[in-house]
Amino acid sequence: QKEVEQNSGPLSVPEGAIASLNCTYSDRGSQSFFWYRQYSGKSPELIMSIYSNGDKEDGRFTAQLNKASQYVSLLIRDSQPSDSATYLCAGKGGSGNTGKLIFGQGTTLQVKP
Amino acid sequence: GAVVSQHPSRVICKSGTSVKIECRSLDFQATTMFWYRQFPKQSLMLMATSNEGSKATYEQGVEKDKFLINHASLTLSTLTVTSAHPEDSSFYICSTGGGHTDTQYFGPGTRLTVL
Numbered sequence A: 001q002k003e004v005e006q007n008s009g010p011l012s013v014p015e016g017a018i019a020s021l022n023c024t025y026s027d028r029g030s031q032s033f034f035w036y037r038q039y040s041g042k043s044p045e046l047i048m049s050i051y052s053n054g055d056k057e058d059g060r061f062t063a064q065l066n067k068a069s070q071y072v073s074l075l076i077r078d079s080q081p082s083d084s085a086t087y088l089c090a091g092k093g094g095s096g097n098t099g100k101l102i103f104g105q106g107t108t109l110q111v112k113p
Numbered sequence B: 001g002a003v004v005s006q007h008p009s010r011v012i013c014k015s016g017t018s019v020k021i022e023c024r025s026l027d028f029q030a031t032t033m034f035w036y037r038q039f040p041k042q043s044l045m046l047m048a049t050s051n052e053g054s055k056a057t058y059e060q061g062v063e064k065d066k067f068l069i070n071h072a073s074l075t076l077s078t079l080t081v082t083s084a085h086p087e088d089s090s091f092y093i094c095s096t097g098g099g100h101t102d103t104q105y106f107g108p109g110t111r112l113t114v115l
Helices: none
Strands: A004-006 A011-014 A019-025 A032-038 A045-050 A054-058 A061-066 A071-076 A085-092 A101-103 A107-112 B004-007 B010-013 B019-025 B032-038 B045-051 B067-073 B076-081 B090-098 B101-106 B110-114
Touching (some): A004 A085, A011 A019, A019 A032, A045 A054, B004 B090, B019 B032, B032 B067, B032 B076
Parallel strands (some): B010 B110
Antiparallel strands (some): A019 A071, A032 A085, A054 A061, A061 A071, A085 A107, B004 B019, B090 B110
16 A cells, blocks of 8 residues: 555646645654645645645645545645646655655646636 | 755766766755655655765665765765666656755756666
C-alpha cells in the first residue's frame, strides 16, 4: 500500500470552475502536509502547507485536512488555463519522524479555455 | 520561502564519465538537503538525505558509491553521478529543509542526459 495516494487523472475542468484534488495517506503519525505544483519540465513549487484539521485558504487555493479520515484536499477556485499542471501531495512527520516528505504520484489537472 | 539554485540546469555527457551537480541554498542555512530523481511521467523519488558535516543517508536501492553526496557547508550540497550510463538520464532535483524548518523548497532541477 502506498503511503500517500492520489488519483493520477487527468482531471479536466473548464476555465472558471472549481478544481478539487484529493489525497489520502496511510500513516496516522503524519503531522504536516503540503501541496506542490509542477509544470512539465520544471521542478515542484510549493502552493500550500497545512498542519491542522480544517480549511486553510490562500487566494484561489484552499487546502483541507481531515486527520480522522486521513484525507487532504486542494480546491482551486476560478481555475485558469495556467493552473494546468501536475499537483503533488506530500506528507511528513510520520513513523520515525525522519523529516522526509512522502509524495503521492501526482494528479494532472487540465483547465480547458 | 527559501531560494535554492542548482547548477548546471542541463548537462549532456558521454557514458562512463562523471557529472557533478551543485545545489545551493541562497538565503537559508540548510543543515539538511534532499536529493530527488524524477523519470518522465513519474513522481519524485527521494535518493538521499544530505546532512551538513556528516555522511548522507541513502534510500534503499540507491547506490551510495555511484551517487556521491557531499554537504561541506550550510549552503552547498553536491551530487556526483559517477560512471554515468544512459539509464542514469533523469531530472535531478534538490531541496532544502528538515530540522526546525518544516517546509521543503526545491531547486530548479538539473536535466542529465547520458549518451
